[in-house]
Amino acid sequence: MKACDKMFSEEGSWFKGNLHSHTVNSDGRLTPAQSASYYREHGYSFLCLSEHDYYTDLREELDRDDFIILPGLEASTYLITSDDFSNVFDAETLNRGYCDMTFQELMAFRNKNFHFCLKKAHHIHGILGTKEMQKTADADAFTTNQLYPIRVYLNQWNGIAAAQTLSDNLKKKGCFTTYNHPVWSRVDIEDVNGLQGIWAIECYNYDTVNECAEGEDTVFFDTMLRHGTDISCFASDDNHNGGTFQDSFGGFVMVKSEKLDHESIVANLLKGNYYSSNGAVITQWGFRNGEIYVDCENAERVNFICGGNIGSSRTVMMENNIPLQHVSIPLTGLEQYVRIEVKNTLGQTAWTNPIVF
Structure with missing residues (x-):
């Protein structure tokens, strides 16, 4: 995609x-x-x-x-x-x-x-x-x-x-x-x-x-x-x-x-x-202004899995027991692709398809 x-x-x-x-x-x-x-x-x-x-x-x-x-x-x-x-x-x-x-x-x-x-x-x-x-x-x-x-x-x-x-x-x-x-x-x-x-x-x-x-x-x-x-x-x-x-x-x-x-x-x-x-919910996601983002419901963690160099992927976790609703990370421009996994506070997962660069 x-x-x-x-x-x-x-x-x-x-x-x-x-x-x-x-x-x-x-x-x-x-x-x-x-x-x-x-x-x-x-x-x-x-x-x-x-x-x-x-x-x-x-x-x-x-x-x-x-x-x-x-x-x-x-x-x-x-x-x-x-x-x-x-x-x-x-x-x-x-x-x-x-x-x-x-x-x-x-x-x-x-x-x-x-x-x-x-x-x-x-x-x-x-x-x-x-x-x-x-x-x-x-x-x-x-x-x-x-x-x-x-x-x-x-x-x-x-x-x-x-x-x-x-x-x-x-x-x-x-x-x-x-x-x-x-x-x-x-x-x-x-x-x-x-x-x-x-x-x-x-x-x-x-x-x-x-x-x-x-x-x-x-x-x-x-x-x-x-x-x-x-x-x-x-x-x-x-x-x-x-x-x-x-x-x-x-x-x-x-x-x-x-x-x-x-x-x-x-x-x-x-x-x-x-x-x-x-079980987890994603409402929107995309790429804008050099960042990949996801809108989701009650996420405990969001994994950004990137193709390319070792260390390209990142995980963002909730802090102070406040579930995540919107998460974004900047991309370096070296990523081959990126896909997202949203894991909610119940342990359920949602998967996006990959964006290929």
Whole structure:
């Protein structure tokens, strides 16, 4: 994103949404209708039903004046390893080095009496884009209730090529793409560094934060930014609603939009007119008179994370137990980029997207 005086538009209203969720159409426990009602009742305005490797478009059934569905899916590719695949794959597959499965076939394969290791994964969202993006896709665009094949690599892969191919193919179908939970997925930075055309990386995944403490990640985000990748971030739930812990209402995006409809919400996401959060609030931020600033609510600390030289980043903390509402710092002009994290007095965080200089 390029720097401007006010990074959020002055016109429009704030709409809260979850971009990562699962229902009974993959491995969740709620029906799509139950999930939509659940989120609407808790103050959400939009929800992406991102089933595993299964594209759905339930706008006609679930959209309301005050709540909309963003069609999409969470597509996958995996690296699995074993000392001997010869008893489960034919010679042609072994020679090729990969096979394609459906989500159900992969689950059945995992339940076989056969030892293998699920070493790495790329989970990449395809979310239905703007009308122009859909028009460009034309005949290749997704149709509703469409299974998407999972490519499973045997013993070795080119991680960056696998991710790039998956993202590119989803974009050809009229979607914009996200890269999800890299820490949980066990990828190395070499598997993602240099990815092109990914809209955002998941900086906070509420489900895996609770499941295994592997859902909060900005290291991949910053490393990709430092290497020149043009990428934003987003927070989400990745809710399944069936475990021993709560996985709804913990990660979300707040989008500034003139209207609550698919075209407006998606357009404002793509141009960065939003912030990510697990509870903290940002009302405005920007760059003016050589300073980066943020307006926020009840902050205990504000982190200004800067790309560039060691020591470029700074943290401002509240004093005398007086929460911060407005914070600014001067920039040196040597920063590669800057992004902001606001941590409130309840320990919750909000993340801006990066301004790139």
